[in-house]
Structures are given as structure tokens and as C-alpha cells.
Amino acid sequence: MGVLEEKKETARKIVTTKEGPNLKGTMIAVMLLGGFIVLSWFGVYWLYIVRL
């Protein structure tokens, strides 16, 4: 195995062994938060349009 391949192998191992924390719930919670903001915004925008 050449030096370059060895480096790639080491990098691959680091990538596969360093597991981040499970943040699925965080992801969904932030998306729900974003969704709520967008819905509220369009709610009042609709009010603006119908009152034009």
C-alpha cells in the first residue's frame, strides 16, 4: 500500500469511527419551528391580501 493509500485509509477510519451525537430530534424540532414561523407569516399575509 502506497503512502497516499495509507493516508486515505486512515482518513476513512477516522470518518467512520468518529460518530457524532444523535441529533435527529433536534433537527425535527428546528424544522417544526421554521414551519411554524412560515405558517404564521403566511397567515397574516393572507389577512393583508384579503383586506386590500
Next chain:
Amino acid sequence: MMNQMIVDRNDAKLSMAHLFIAFAAVLLGGIAGLLQTLVRSGTIVLPAGIGYYQLLTAHGILLALVFTTYFIIGFFYAGMSRTMGKFYDQPYRMGWLGYIVMTIGTVLTTIMILLNEGTVLYTFYAPLKASPWFYIGLTLFIVGTWLAGGAMCHQYYIWKKVSHKKISPLFSFMAVMTMVLWFVATIGVAVSVIFQFIPWSFGWVDEINILLSRTLFWYFGHPLVYFWLLPAYVCWYVIIPEIIGGKIFSDSLARLSFVLFLLFSIPVGFHHQLLESGISPFWKYLQVVLTFMVIVPSLMTAFSLFASFEIAGRKKGAKGLFGWFRALPWKDARFFAPMVGMLIFIPAGAGGIINASNQMNQIVHNTLWVTGHFHLTVASSVALTFFGIAYWLIPHLTGRVLTGRMHQIANLQTVLWAIGMFFMSGAMHTVGLLGAPRRTAYTTYQDNPDALGWIPYEVTMAVGGSILFIAILLLIYIITDLAFFAPKGKEDFPIGEVAEGAEKTPAILENWRLWLGIATVLILVAYTVPVVHMIEHAPPGSPGYKFW
């Protein structure tokens, strides 16, 4: 002079001196608030010649300025002493001097309001003209806060010099950033008060440029909102992770969000003036875009907090997508009050984005919706977080403990506050969309059907306000107990640690010249041309009016 886990005794006295005035202001401002809701709903008529707008001014000044500012400064002194060590002599003395000057200003302003000589509401919009002593009181108040901010910056400067560290403790960095934001923001209101209001109110000049005065006010007024919010964020980022048994998700992310708040919370005041004539639509548009940039650090904060909660919950064995949410310490008053504040910030933030949108502002401008909005932001998210901080900070400073019984009473306080605010702010939002104006005493507009339709909502506001007042009485009971009667002992000052594996904080995040330089450029871009226009092509000046 390193991290010593407890606040130095002398620093504790300085901090407590601020907290006492803060909570006295809550009681007085709360009484004014209760009476306002009862008057507005037509339930009572004020006795002894007391005016509705006099109460409204007292409520705004005592709660939005006095409570918040004294609490923030007291909290920061304690936190800096906890994370950097005892205050050095010079900043310590400057801290007391600031306290004295602020307090003289507060007393003078309050006397003017009580004498009915300063009934101009907390925004003191011209052409309403108060006694010059009202404006001088406000000036002294601001000068006192500058001395306080100077004390903190001086302490930070000496600490960095002595410790040779490039990165300061997260709490202290955030405290200094908040005070720097305050320095930059208050320049606007100081210029307006010193060069416009004081000469005009003394009669040295006959007229005032109203457009310029409002612009300078809102140059200050919007970052004022972030001056209230950032200390709450300090609690959410630095203290809550420790209380829940978790870690700070990322020190770098927390610092970056504070840097972004410095950059994007100041050149945005025009979104409060979207219906103001005399400002070109282009500059309004630019500042609305900059306002929307603030959403970025806000969502970064939301992500970071949820992540801290999820990591802590999963470490405790929480399963499922949202099992970590249940695993949070809901019975702990130090967590519960700020957490309810955070949850309320979700609708509060969404409402803020609506207010700042040009077209939608036409629906809500000057209506009770806006009053409902800031009762969710500052009077719920910020206030509940400050109450949650006080529950451990006061016993820490007075050498007492927060007992299990007091946890329960404090949680009841939080629940009452949330219920009261649900009714009051919910009714304000709804009736605001129906067109009910803010800053208006009880009237049926000669029995106009639209105005009569608002009355049930105004009664709901009074019901919510009454519940909130009970919550204030409970709060004062808790604060008094924690300051003077709780059992002697040791209450922790929680400071979170950064999660293992988080990236090292880059030194650039503490490069003040860089961030202040960018902030200055943004402010100059957003304000120079319109302000020069307001002076060169000034609208006709106005004499002062006194309608009360």
C-alpha cells in the same frame, strides 16, 4: 484571580444592590400594569386625578427600562465575578459610581412621572413635551449604565492582560458583548436627548425635528430589545446546560451568534418606522433585509439549545425521537421558568418577523398586536428567564438555599405567569388584528360597532392582567424569602462546560476591532444617507404639546 466557583462577597453586594431595585420596579410597574388593564376594559375609573397615560408611562419606564437594566447589570457583575474572579479595585469603584448615577436618574424620572410632568410614555415621542428634568433623569440613567458597562469592560481588559489568554470565559465574553451593543445603541438616544429634547424642553429652542428624534430613538429602540434578550441567551447558552446535567453544545457557535447580534441588531430601526413618512422606501427596504438577518443567529440559538437538551436527555437513557424532551428536569424551578420563557419565544419570534415585514406591518402597526408581541418577548421570554436566574442567583449571593418548597412555589409562579400572559397577550394579538389601537384609554368611539366588538377582548386582557399581578405578588414573596429568610447554606452558581469533541474556539471570534468595525460600517451604510436627508431637508419643526 481565576474561576473561583463563588461570587466574591463585595461583588455580591454590588450585584444585590442592583437586584433589589430591579424587583422593586417589578412591583411598582406591575401595580401600574394591573390598573391599566382594568381601566382599558372599562372596569374601573382611576381616582385622585391619576391619568391612564401616567400609569402607562410608569409601567413602561419601570419595567422595560428600570427592571431589565438593573437586573442585567446585577446579573453580569455576579457572572463576571464568578467566571473571571473578584472585580479589581478600579472597575469595582466604577460599578458603584454607575449604580449611584443610575439611581439618581431613576428617582428623578420617577418623581417627574408621579408629578404628572413626564407623561410622554416610555418612547417619549415628540411633540409630546415633558419637564426637562424627566429627560435629565433619563440621561443620568443612561450615563450610569455607561459607567457600569465601563466597569465590566475594564475588568475584562485587566483579566486578559493578567491571564494572557486569547479567549475569555464564555459568560464574560457574552456580558461584555451585550454591554458593547448597549454602548453603540445608546449613542442614538443620547444624541437625541442632549441635542434635541433638553434644549427644546427648557425652551432654548422653539421647535424639534420630530422625524430625526424618532429615527434616533429607534436606532436605540431595536437594539434595546437585544439588550434585554442577550442576557436571557446567556442563561440559555451557559447556565441551562449545567442545570439539566448536560454540556454547552458549542462555544464557537454561541460566540458567533452573539457577534451576529452585534452586527445585525443595530442598523434595523426603520422597521419600527415603516409607516413614517419622510424616509425613502429604499432605506426602509434595506433595513428590513438587515432585520431578517437576525433570524440567522436566532435559529442558531434554537438549534444549539435543542441539541444541548437532546444530548443531555440521551445520556440519561431517553429513547425515541423526542424522549429527551420528557427527560428534562421540569420540576427544577431554575430550569422550568427559563424553559417556559424559551417556549414562549417561539410565537414571540414569529410575531416579530411579521411586524418587520413591510406589508404586514400595515395590518399590525400601532395596534394592540404590537403590545401583545412585546409582552411575549420581553415580558415573558426575558422576564421568566430573569426570574429563573434570580431563584438561584439571590440565594447564592446572600448565602442561602433554594428549598424544595420554594421550587414548587416558583413553578406555580411560572405557571400563573404563562396562563395570565396567554389570556392577556393572546387577546392583545387577536384584537390588534381586528384594529384595536395601542396606547389608548377606555373609549367606545361613540359606540362605534367595531370598537364595541373589542371590549370582550379588553376584558380578557384585564383577566390575564389580574392573574399576572397575582404572579407578581408571588414573585415578590419568593424574592423576599430568598434574600432574607431562606435557610442559610450554599446555592450553586451553575456555569456549563463545553461538550467534549466541540471544535476549539477560534480567536477571531474575540477580535473586537474586527466586529466593531463591521458593525460601524453596517450602521453607516444603513443610516448616513437617510439621516443627512432628514437634516438637510428637515420637515417643519414642531413646538411642544402637553395633552395631559
